[in-house]
């Protein structure tokens with residue numbers, strides 16, 4: 605029995621795996637290796653990415669399969685530079701554009717007109733219904749286990765509810781999926797595949813600092829916190845319903861749950877954060893990672909992970 609899902613057919617993939625578009629972690633090297641191995645590669649743009657940066661990362665894709673680009677919808681709404689970056693990205697002819705964290709409707713027509721598939725990552729059933737009715741080609745239901753910014757509902761109940769609510773658009777799962785077992789589980793529920801972020805941070809190809817990757821290898825599943833403190837200290841205006849899941853460190857221990865005190869001491873905290881950035885000191889700096897960190901004990905090449913996770917899922921589903 606061979607396994608083919610709507611996600612695999614849409615992009616001509618060997619495995620039902622999307623590598624998440626992670627700001628500051630997913631550039632051209634990671635996307636290329638995932639795409640070459642038969643998954644969907646993605647380049648992540650943070651709120652400070654520029655056309656020159658994106659073009660540099662895109663130039664690393666030589667010989668890759670399908671690759672897309674991810675955007676944060678709230679940043680497109682608020683920043684003219686981000687809308688310019690989206691126009692620039694569409695000129696590169698990506699296989700897909702992923703929109704997450706906000707209302708995707710203003711951006712869907714231009715993405716479709718450029719010939720790219722529209723992937724909407726959603727955190728609630730209402731947002732899934734909105735994105736489906738607006739013409740998304742694919743939804744990703746993102747549970748709160750996920751690394752990086754996310755919502756409040758866990759992957760299992762969110763995926764089940766989105767699959768029930770949206771019958772005519774394929775749905776992939778994200779959040780807490782880092783091996784073939786979890787991928788097979790999502791597919792058994794009816795998902796067309798999964799989007800993995802945290803597992804792909806711990807690869808030689810990710811842009812994360814080696815010390816940040818080291819921290820991921822050492823962390824257990826209880827070592828993350830869903831927190832707004834890293835956005836507050838960096839002055840990144842994330843809408844309140846999305847907080848970032850990151851490894852617990854000295855900074856979260858000092859400020860998480862004490863956001864008012866952080867706001868009252870913002871200038872001092874900001875200076876300390878910038879000093880930590882200069883020294884690459886991850887006792888203070890954010891290491892975004894999800895609850896699957898506990899399963900990640902080694903750095904592994906991204907292409908190897910795609911094959912291993914994909915084959916394990918196929919074997920389990922056949923059984």
Ligand SMILES: Cc1cc2nc3c(=O)[nH]c(=O)nc-3n(C[C@H](O)[C@H](O)[C@H](O)COP(=O)(O)O)c2cc1C
Pocket residue numbers: 624625626627629648649650674675676703704725746749750751752753778779780781782799800801802803805892893894895896
């Ligand atoms: C380091 C990191 C950065 C992320 N940055 C983004 C981002 O820029 N845009 C986005 O839509 N999602 C981002 N995410 C979330 C992913 O899209 C995805 O939902 C998540 O990684 C899936 O859960 P997992 O981390 O448990 O695999 C990020 C995740 C991580 C771990």
